[in-house]
Structure formats: C-alpha cells, structure tokens
Amino acid sequence: MPQGSTIRKIAITPVAFHDMPLLNSVGIHEPFALRSIIEIVTDDSYGLGESYGDSAHLAAPSLEGISVYDTNMIYKMCQNSLEGDDSTDGDGMAGMVTTASVTDKVFSPFEVACLDIQGKIAGIPVSDILGGRVRSNVQYSAYLFYKWAGHPGQPDDEYGEALDSAGIVRQAEKMINRYGFKAIKLKGGVFPPAQEVEAIKSLHTAFPGIPLRLDPNAAWTVETSKWVASQLEGIVEYLEDPAPEIEGMAAVAKEASMPLATNMAVVAFSHLPPSVAQDAVQVILSDHHFWGGLRKSQTLAAICSIWKMRLSMHSNSHLGISLAAMTHLAAATPNLDYDCDTHWPWKRDEEDVIIEGALKWKDGGVAVPTVPGLGVELDREKLARLHQQYLECGMTKRDDTTYMRKFRPEFSPHIPRW
Ligand code: GKR
Ligand code: MG
Numbered sequence: 001m002p003q004g005s006t007i008r009k010i011a012i013t014p015v016a017f018h019d020m021p022l023l024n025s026v027g028i029h030e031p032f033a034l035r036s037i038i039e040i041v042t043d044d045s046y047g048l049g050e051s052y053g054d055s056a057h058l059a060a061p062s063l064e065g066i067s068v069y070d071t072n073m074i075y076k077m078c079q080n081s082l083e084g085d086d087s088t089d090g091d092g093m094a095g096m097v098t099t100a101s102v103t104d105k106v107f108s109p110f111e112v113a114c115l116d117i118q119g120k121i122a123g124i125p126v127s128d129i130l131g132g133r134v135r136s137n138v139q140y141s142a143y144l145f146y147k148w149a150g151h152p153g154q155p156d157d158e159y160g161e162a163l164d165s166a167g168i169v170r171q172a173e174k175m176i177n178r179y180g181f182k183a184i185k186l187k188g189g190v191f192p193p194a195q196e197v198e199a200i201k202s203l204h205t206a207f208p209g210i211p212l213r214l215d216p217n218a219a220w221t222v223e224t225s226k227w228v229a230s231q232l233e234g235i236v237e238y239l240e241d242p243a244p245e246i247e248g249m250a251a252v253a254k255e256a257s258m259p260l261a262t263n264m265a266v267v268a269f270s271h272l273p274p275s276v277a278q279d280a281v282q283v284i285l286s287d288h289h290f291w292g293g294l295r296k297s298q299t300l301a302a303i304c305s306i307w308k309m310r311l312s313m314h315s316n317s318h319l320g321i322s323l324a325a326m327t328h329l330a331a332a333t334p335n336l337d338y339d340c341d342t343h344w345p346w347k348r349d350e351e352d353v354i355i356e357g358a359l360k361w362k363d364g365g366v367a368v369p370t371v372p373g374l375g376v377e378l379d380r381e382k383l384a385r386l387h388q389q390y391l392e393c394g395m396t397k398r399d400d401t402t403y404m405r406k407f408r409p410e411f412s413p414h415i416p417r418w
Helices: 071-081 099-122 165-179 193-206 222-231 245-253 269-278 293-306 320-331 380-393 400-407
Strands: 009-018 032-041 046-052 137-139 142-145 184-187 212-215 238-240 260-262 283-286 310-313 365-367
Touching (some): 009 380, 032 380, 046 320, 071 099, 099 293, 137 320, 142 165, 165 193, 184 193, 193 212, 222 238, 238 283, 245 260, 245 269, 269 293, 283 293, 293 310, 293 320, 310 320
Parallel strands (some): 184 212, 238 260, 260 283
Antiparallel strands (some): 009 032, 137 365
C-alpha cells in the first residue's frame, strides 16, 4: 500500500451554524442547522468529509489501520458498525429520505475524506480521481423558500419575509443579484397549490427564459399534482416530488407534460428497478450524502444514462466541505443535465469550517478547485467556534415540525395535504 495511506485516527466534530426560518411541508427550519465534520488522519496528511449533524452520524466506525484506498473495506466497517442499530431518521427529516440507505449515508463522508487524501498523495484534485473535469465551473440554482422575516423573538434576517408571490420574486432578485444563478427552484408544499402555481408564474414573468422548478415535498395528491402540472406546462423544467411514493409519481407522470424529479421516492439503488419499470420519475436528484459517496453517485449517473433518466443534484443545509465535494462530483459527471441545488445562500458567510477563499462563486457557479484533493482546508479556530455553538444551541437533531408547533400548535406535517 502506498506510503502514508494508512488511517491512523478518525475525528468527528459536530457543529451548528445559523439558519433562517425557511418553510417546508414538514415545518420550519430551526435557528441552527447541524452538521458533522469528519477528519481522517494518516501519518502525514488528513482528509475531510461532511455529513448530517444528527446524533446517528456522530459515531465513528473503527477504521484505524485500513488504507485510504481500501474503500470497500471501509464500507464493510461502516456496515458492521450499524449492526443492531435500527435508527431511521439519521438526517432528521424522516420521510424526506428513507432508511433504505443507512450504510450509504454513514459511509459517504468517510469515502469523501479518503478521496481527499488520495488526491493529496497523488497531487491531483478529487475531480481527476473521479475521471476528470468535464466542466470547470459547476452551476447551481437559486433555491427559494417561503419564509418568515426572522426567527420569532429575533431581528429580521437579511432576506426578510417571503409569504406571497411578490416576496418570492424579491427574494429571487436578491439572490440572483448576489450569485448570478441562472435557474430557480421554489420550495413549495407550504401554501395551497394555486398560490404556489401563481408564485411560479410570477417568477416566469419576472425572469423570462430562466428555467424554473417547484418542489412541494410530496404534499399533493395525485389529482392535485396533475392539476399543477397542467397549470405549469411549458413553464417549469421539472416538477419535483409532487406526490408521494413511486406509485404516486408514476400516476402523475402518465399525464404530466414535464419531467418529474425526485429526492424522496427514489433515494436508494433498490428503488430504481420499480421506478424504471413504471417510468415514475424522469430526473433523479443525486446526493452523495445518501447515495453512498462520490463513486456510487457516479454509478447512479451511469444507471441514469442507460435508462434515459436525467440527473440533477439535491441539497440540504451544508457547509464548505460538502460544497467542495458536490462541486468535484458535478464537475466529473458528464450527464449532469441541470444546475445543482444548494442551500449555500441561506448560511452566514462568516460561518464555515474551511479556510476562506478556497471556493470561488462566479456567474451562478463554483469554480472547480484544481489543487490536490478537495481543495479545502480546515480552519481549526472556526471549527472550534461552530462546535461551541453546537454545544450551546441545545439541538441534537433537526426537527422542523416541533419547532413549527411552538408557534402554530395546530400544524400537521401530514402529506399529501392538498
Ligand atoms: O431544507 O427544507 C429544506 C428542504 O426541504 C430539504 O430538507 C429537502 O431535503 O432540499 C430538499 C429537497 O429538495 O427536498
Ligand atoms: Mg426535493
């Protein structure tokens, strides 16, 4: 095994960073988002990974003595570490990502950290390890949310309130002015469908020609989804998770003129055969955090190309290590058909765990780092600060529903709702 490739130590540090009151079908984002920062240490290097911050992701499998090249063994060790563990909602969004891929979720940040070290040893960026860059700038979409002006009891945040079409258009203007995004996604499932259809039409008028998407996180019945599809014909590039489950999506797909995308109905390899058989979804939203890392996400991309499904990328609240990993993966995926999702605009600039300046935003995208590995390094002071914030914030898992019920006790996360 190449010198310096043996894993000597694993460190997992939970962190919390400020989040804004973003609404979705299961409630509202809490004042902090949680992540776990994974470090794999070898004799003379270290690699980084980032994952969900819920407690299920804070236990380290014992990987000491294994080579960073032996990711098959690392996968096995992750599997072993989960034996007898029946936790189901590791990402804190029960229902938004299923339990089918727990090992894949646990393995993912360790694989990313190993690839980071492999790149550092070889002197090449992770995108080269994945087969080479097919694009040097990865485009992301403006990810809009209905939101409150600020968390109750706190001052308004920089984006302010967005509870109607005018507010959503204002939010889009602000985000696009700042980042230059060239596609827009609206998180729906918050207001009655007609209101969200109207918001998409307002965006269409305000930003003619910009590709649009609407994602209600399965809050609509099949009938409602068909109605929305008829209203948004020729206006959205895809409808994301309109109705629950593969069967619901298949029923909508039979009538919808636009492709249907998912990060809820098909979230593990075992979901692909029934979905393909029914032509339930036409766009898979890949996400290396739950599809088992960067290489398995490439396998997913290959399957999509064989079965003539298109590929886009899903996100959750995240920091810079994840953005770097997403960017390398997207750079090395030829059949990525749409601008990727990112929650990046919703975090404070100064809150991250990486040394500033490594990831450069330009014209709606991130320049793919060309230095060895992921191209991001830990800022230990910032890591310590966000860890302290984790210890003080009192949260150990994401729970949008309970937070919403503090202010709207009657709120029900039941879906489909309309
Ligand atoms: O951040 O509220 C949110 C999103 O709803 C997120 O949790 C979803 O996983 O962005 C995701 C999606 O596309 O469904
Ligand atoms: Mg989605």
